[in-house]
Amino acid sequence: MKKKNNKLVKIFAGLLAICIIGAASGYFWINSWGAAYNEKDTTTKVVEIPTGSSPGDIGTILEKEGIIANGTKFKYFSKIKGFDSKFLAGNYSVSPSMTMEEICNIIASGKISSSTFTIPEGYNIKQIGKALEDNGYVTQKEFLDAATNETFEYDFLKDAVAGENHLEGYLYPDTYEIPSGANAKDIIKIFLDNFQLKFKKEFYAKAEKKGKTINEIMTIASIIEREARKENERKTISSVIYNRLEAGMPLQMCSTIQYLLGSQKEMLSYDDLAIESPYNTYKNQGLPPGPIGAPGIKSIEAALNPEKTNYLYFVVSPKLDGSHNFSSDYEKFEKDKEAYNKAYEEQYNK
Structure with missing residues (x-):
């Protein structure tokens, strides 16, 4: 009986060893x-x-x-x-x-591959497209074609201009995580989703209270973004825009001419001011058809909450520090402009 049991134990041990060896082999395999x-x-x-x-x-x-x-x-x-x-x-x-x-x-x-991309405040849609191309995401042409021809369903775009400038101003300036392999439409949607998040519900109510469409508010904000160099002047510049609109005066904002030129000029010429375009606020009264760049939240807030002033004019301060001198009468404006021109000549044309 003992011999039989010993035999069974040996068989069991052998089978167990085979299983262990098999499992180990499988594991290493x-x-x-x-x-x-x-x-x-x-x-x-x-x-x-x-x-x-x-x-x-x-x-x-x-x-x-x-x-x-x-x-x-x-x-x-x-x-x-x-x-x-x-x-x-x-x-x-x-x-x-x-x-x-x-x-x-x-x-x-689920941690997809991505890289960061920043839209600076004030960038227009062509500059954004060029930056995307320079950083290897999509070509500028692919980006502009998608912005013009693809459909994007957002409430804030309902009264935006049609055509190639449809999304101008609504590609919110911020730093983004762009997934690798994203196409132009995917990237645009990321920007627009962020605008939808940043443009608060109360902004719609404030725009309506001021009798302005979202497109008009964004157009004002984009001009403020391009004109202001000092944070504390945004709402003051906003007041000048509103005051000139109410007075039926052309806005005469240099930033709208710079937008037409497509590049920044330190001094505009009379020929520049004579360019035929609905965006030329020297030749046309009222706001241009749409935004001239991507305003940040501070400029949007300034467009919705202008300072209460009687200012109609502003010009760069002779201090040449980015600040402006504001005035309500033309004579003072002319004196301020003369002081700026003199300071500029002394500084840069020695």
Whole structure:
């Protein structure tokens, strides 16, 4: 009886040893699959994982992009490791030097690859497009084509101008996280979503109370943004705009001429002031058709809350520090302008 029991124990022990050896072999076998494709190649590549991709689909994508050696092995590795139901769509930065487990963790994290992009306050849509091109996102042409031809459904755009300037002023100046691989329409939507967030509900009510459309408020704000150099002057400049509109005077804002020229000039010529355009506020009364750039929140608030003044004119101060001298009568304005011209000549034309 003892011999029989000993025999059974030996058989059981043998089977157990086989199982342990098999499991260990399987463990090392699976982990050998998960080794990095090329440990020395640390170059990162952004790969797109579409919505609904299976582990097999992802393996095929990674193999095609040269990130792993075998897509089928990735499929089984991810399932055995419990990743198969955790993968999330998006654009991810991965490298051939990463192990399969590292790649799985990245794709399961949902932390998509992105980079930061900043729109400075006052930038117009062409400048934004050029900056996007310079930073390798999309070309300026792709961006401007999308801005002109794609449809964007937002309440604040209902009375915006049509055509190529439709989105001018509404691409909110801020620092953004742009997902790798985003196309022009995707990027524009990110900017517009942020504007929708920043343009508070109370702003709509204030605009209505002032008898202004959102487009008119944004146009005023964009002029303030381009004219103001000192924070404490925004609401004062806003008051000049409102006062001149109420008096039926042309705004005569240099910033609108600079917008037409497409580049900044230190001194405008009489020919510049004679350009035929609805944006020329020297030749036309009232506001231009739409914004001339992207105003920040301070300029938007100034457009909604102008200071109460009787000022009709302003000119750069002879201190040449970015501040302005304001006046309510033309004679004082002429004297202020003469003082500025003299200071400018002395400073720059020695």
